[in-house]
Amino acid sequence: MEAVQRFIRHGFLSYKALFGWLDPKVYLFVMVLSPLSQLIFFSTLVNYVYKGENLLGYVAANALLLCVLNAVFGIMSVITSDRWMGTLPLVMATPYNKVSLFLSRSIAHVLNGLVTAAIGLLFGILLFQLTISFQEGFVLLIIWLCSIFSGAGLGLILGTFCLWSPSMHLWSNLLASLLLLLSGANYPYSRMPEWLQLLGQFTPLTRGVQLTKDILNDGNYSNVAVLLGEEILLGIAFFAISFLLLKLAEYQSRTKGTMEFD
Amino acid sequence: MSLAASLLHTILVHMKLSIARPMFKFIIWISPLFYSTLAIFIYGKDSPETLFHNVVLGSGFMALWSSIVFSSASDVNRERFYGTLEIIFISPVPFAVTLIGKIIANTIWGLISMILSFVYLKFVFQLDLVFYHPRVFLTALLFVLLSLAVFSFFLALAFTLSRQAEALMNFIEYPIYLICGFLFPISYLPAWIQGISYVLPPTWAIQLLRDVTTETFSSQTVLFSFTALVSLTVLYIFIGMYFYRLMDKKARFHGKLGVY
Numbered sequence: 001m002e003a004v005q006r007f008i009r010h011g012f013l014s015y016k017a018l019f020g021w022l023d024p025k026v027y028l029f030v031m032v033l034s035p036l037s038q039l040i041f042f043s044t045l046v047n048y049v050y051k052g053e054n055l056l057g058y059v060a061a062n063a064l065l066l067c068v069l070n071a072v073f074g075i076m077s078v079i080t081s082d083r084w085m086g087t088l089p090l091v092m093a094t095p096y097n098k099v100s101l102f103l104s105r106s107i108a109h110v111l112n113g114l115v116t117a118a119i120g121l122l123f124g125i126l127l128f129q130l131t132i133s134f135q136e137g138f139v140l141l142i143i144w145l146c147s148i149f150s151g152a153g154l155g156l157i158l159g160t161f162c163l164w165s166p167s168m169h170l171w172s173n174l175l176a177s178l179l180l181l182l183s184g185a186n187y188p189y190s191r192m193p194e195w196l197q198l199l200g201q202f203t204p205l206t207r208g209v210q211l212t213k214d215i216l217n218d219g220n221y222s223n224v225a226v227l228l229g230e231e232i233l234l235g236i237a238f239f240a241i242s243f244l245l246l247k248l249a250e251y252q253s254r255t256k257g258t259m260e261f262d
Numbered sequence: 263m264s265l266a267a268s269l270l271h272t273i274l275v276h277m278k279l280s281i282a283r284p285m286f287k288f289i290i291w292i293s294p295l296f297y298s299t300l301a302i303f304i305y306g307k308d309s310p311e312t313l314f315h316n317v318v319l320g321s322g323f324m325a326l327w328s329s330i331v332f333s334s335a336s337d338v339n340r341e342r343f344y345g346t347l348e349i350i351f352i353s354p355v356p357f358a359v360t361l362i363g364k365i366i367a368n369t370i371w372g373l374i375s376m377i378l379s380f381v382y383l384k385f386v387f388q389l390d391l392v393f394y395h396p397r398v399f400l401t402a403l404l405f406v407l408l409s410l411a412v413f414s415f416f417l418a419l420a421f422t423l424s425r426q427a428e429a430l431m432n433f434i435e436y437p438i439y440l441i442c443g444f445l446f447p448i449s450y451l452p453a454w455i456q457g458i459s460y461v462l463p464p465t466w467a468i469q470l471l472r473d474v475t476t477e478t479f480s481s482q483t484v485l486f487s488f489t490a491l492v493s494l495t496v497l498y499i500f501i502g503m504y505f506y507r508l509m510d511k512k513a514r515f516h517g518k519l520g521v522y
Contacts (some may be wrong), residue, residue, distance in 0.1 A: 034433045034436075037437045038436045040436075041436040041439050041440040043451075044440060044446075045445055046304065048446040048450050049304055146488065167284040169284075170284045170287075170288050174288065180296070181299060186300065187303045187306070192303060245363060
């Protein structure tokens with residue numbers, strides 16, 4: 001019980017440390033208004049191009065995209081903020097389990113991502129005068145949690161890259177662009193060439209976006225179990241890889257002493 | 263050293279400094295490919311002119327704008343962060359010349375990025391580049407670049423003067439894409455948003471490029487967007503000059519150049 005309490009306490013302390021010294025306005029811009037503006041832009045664009053067809057699915061898919069991106073960026077910042085503030089060597093030297101440490105720090109960002117997505121979806125629904133039933137909303141919540149789990153795994157992998165590379169912005173923007181492109185959140189998935197569709201199968205979000213569109217546009221629930229299973233497996237694989245990378249970074253930091261160098 | 267030589271030197275040095283940053287490399291070389299691919303996937307099949315106006319010009323313009331908003335606008339702040347802002351400010355070369363040099367350097371990179379986007383869409387997605395009147399297009403593009411450089415000068419000073427404006431920097435990317443109609447006509451937006459669109463130079467800049475690349479092009483069809491762009495550019499020159507004086511006062515009277 002003590003371990004669980006410490007796990008939760010550490011996660012929220014870390015989250016408060018990241019945003020505690022920031023002006024609330026900055027938080028509002030970075031975590032709410034900026035994602036919202038992206039959602040409004042893409043929703044308006046697809047509404048114009050597809051003349052309103054299947055709009056609800058696209059709005060929700062964009063909300064999911066924001067949700068995952070927010071969670072992923074937050075998890076990446078868990079590692080990079082330590083590097084930035086000069087506390088990374090202390091964190092790596094502590095006897096506490098690193099996997100558990102970074103996982104506990106990720107929780108608040110996952111919740112934060114969900115809040116952003118909920119605001120985005122609500123805003124999109126109000127803006128375009130759409131409707132969503134309670135049942136659809138509940139199933140979406142489960143799907144989105146699985147997609148966030150999978151996205152968080154990938155975020156942690158890229159976060160570990162930041163232990164070797166100082167270019168956090170580069171990695172995070174590259175990931176955001178890739179997810180925006182490969183998820184098919186703004187166009188039918190079949191529009192992509194086959195090799196991109198194949199690549200999309202190995203990225204988080206693709207299945208979440210497909211299910212979101214299936215449920216909201218066609219009322220089709222037949223693929224939920226299979227695709228959610230695949231999304232969870234993908235997430236587990238991502239976390240396993242990120243743990244291995246963390247172990248490698250930890251080992252190298254002790255043997256080479258080159259952590260924080262390019 | 264003459265001012266022209268200083269300006270040229272600033273442009274060359276700043277082009278090297280900018281492209282040395284990994285994030286800027288991403289904005290110039292990678293980002294346009296993502297935007298272009300995204301735009302073509304969203305539009306799918308449409309008439310060549312629509313695809314050119316909304317996909318080719320739109321994504322190219324997004325690349326150009328990204329270079330401006332994420333570099334020129336934040337360059338002064340970057341100097342402040344490095345602790346070199348005061349040194350640049352008191353050097354014998356006027357600060358305005360240094361700032362204009364930085365903006366021209368970033369605009370050149372933005373133009374390269376825009377051309378990359380055109381080439382990519384032409385050769386990878388086989389889109390038609392419908393330059394019916396190449397010379398007119400190049401002239402219009404020159405005015406567009408000048409206008410965006412002026413707007414960039416205004417933004418750089420606004421972000422220097424106010425922390426509130428600086429908080430806006432990371433936020434304005436998508437709103438500008440939306441409000442200025444980079445990927446779709448602004449006539450599709452609600453009337454109250456169009457009111458904001460009309461006072462922003464990027465709106466008229468992309469409209470002018472669309473107007474000069476229509477098959478039915480005539481001097482009459484581009485007159486309105488051209489006049490609006492030139493008028494707004496002149497207005498932003500005056501606002502920029504006023505902001506520059508404010509910054510000068512902030513530095514010399516209050517000694518607060520390095521802080522807000």
